[in-house]
Amino acid sequence: MTPLVLTGSAWVEDRPLFPPLRLELATGAWTSLLGPSGVGKTTLLRLIAGLPTGVRFEGRVEGRRPAALMAQDAGLLPWLTVAQNVALGARLRGERADPARVRDLLARVGLGDLSERFPAALSGGQRQRVALARTLIEDRDPVLLDEPFSALDALSRLRMQDLAAELLRGRMVLMVTHDPGEAARLSDHILLLTENGLTAQPVPATPPPRPMDAPEVLAAQAALLGRLIGAAA
C-alpha cells in the first residue's frame, strides 16, 4: 500500500487559504491535523476524499483511492435501521451487504442489541458508534475523520476515542481535530496547519491510545495548545 501525498496550495477566490504544502499520510499510521478554525483543515480532508470544496486548489493528490468518511454529524439516515445504516455503502453501490459482518461490527462497537432500532432512538454517543461501524465495514484506507468526536460529552468522547483507536489500528487514518488533547492521545503523527503552512509536531513516545492523564500526553497537549494560541494570534 503506497502512502497518500497531497501537494499544492489553495485559494478562496483571490485570497490564499494555505500556501504550497505537502501532506503525507503514512501507511498504517494515525495522522492528526490540528489548527485554528478556518485555516483549511477540512478542505485538505475533502481534497483527499475527492469531495467538492469550493476553493481553487492547484496541486495534486498522489495515491488517491476510495476512502471511508466519518464526520462530526454521524450522518445516519433516519428511515433506516441501525443495521441498514451500517450497510449504507453496499446499499448505495447496489451491492449486497453481508449481514454477519454487519452484526459482527455492531457487536464490536457495543451496539449488538440495537441493530433494529432507528437512529432517532439513539444517544449522540451511540450514533457515532453506528457511524464508526459504518466506516469500518467499508474496509478502506485511508479513513478520514472530520472532528468525529467533537459533538460528544467528555466521557462519551474518551470512550469513542479508545474504541476508534482500537478498531482503526493498522489503518491509514487522517483525523481533523481542534482538540490538542485528542491529537496527543491518538496520533502517530501530528500536523499543525496555520496560514504559513503545515508543520510536524512532536508526538509522545508511547503507543496510542494513550491515557488522557499520562504526563507525556498532558505535556504534548500543553505544547500543542501553546502553538495553537501562537498560530491564532
Added chain:
Amino acid sequence: MKFARPVLTVAALLGLWQGVIVLAGLPPFLLPGPLAVAEALWRYRADLAWATLRTATEIIAGFGLGAALGIAVALLTSALPRVGAALRPVLLVSQTIPIFALAPILTLWLGYGMAPKIAVTVLITFFPVASAFLDGLGRTPAAWLDLAQVMGASRWRVMTRIRIPAALPALGIGLTIAAVYAPVGAVIGEWVGGSEGLGALMIHANGRMRIDLVFACLVVVTGLALAFHAAVARLVAARFARYG
C-alpha cells in the same frame, strides 16, 4: 374533552347567527338561519348525496393526477436542472392565470363532463406539490451527500436512496396543502359548466333563490374539504413520519 372547546365555539357562532336573523328580521331568501340550512340539508339529502359523490370523485381524481404531475415535475426538475430551468417560467405562468378565467376555456375544450373539473383540480393542486417536493429535494443534508459520494454511489442511487426519501416529509407538506385546494378546484369547475356536483347544485339553487340550499351545499363542501384534508394528512403522517 379535546373536542369540547371547538364544539362550544361552533355552537356559540350558530346561536349568534340564528339570534341575528331573529332580531334583525332578515328574510330567509337573503340569509337563512342555521335551522333553515339544517332543514334544507335534510330535505335535499338525496340531491346533496348524489352531488357529493360526484364532487368527491372529481376531487380524488384531480388530486391524484395533480399530485402525480407535481411529483413528476419536481423529480424532472431536480434530476435535469436544465429542463427544470426551462420549465420553471411555464409553471409560474400557469399559476398566475386566474383559475376562474381558465375554467370556461377548459369547459370549452373538454366538454361538460367530469374532465374539465378534474383538469381545474389538477391545475390547482400540482403546484404546491411540485414546489414543496422540489424544495425538499434541494435540501438534502450535505453530510449525507458527502457520505454517498465517498461511498461511490451513482447519481441515480443518490437520488433514489437518499434525496427522494429525504424529501418525503416536504412532499407530505405539499400534499397536505394541495388537499385543501383540491375541493376548491372541483367546485370552480362545476360552477362554470355542467349540471352535476355540489358546485352546479349551488349555482342552480342560487338562480332559483334557494339560498338555504346554497348554504347547505356550502356546509357539505366544507365538510368534504375538511374530511379530505384530514384523510390526506393522516395518510402522510402514517407513511412519511419515519423519514423526518
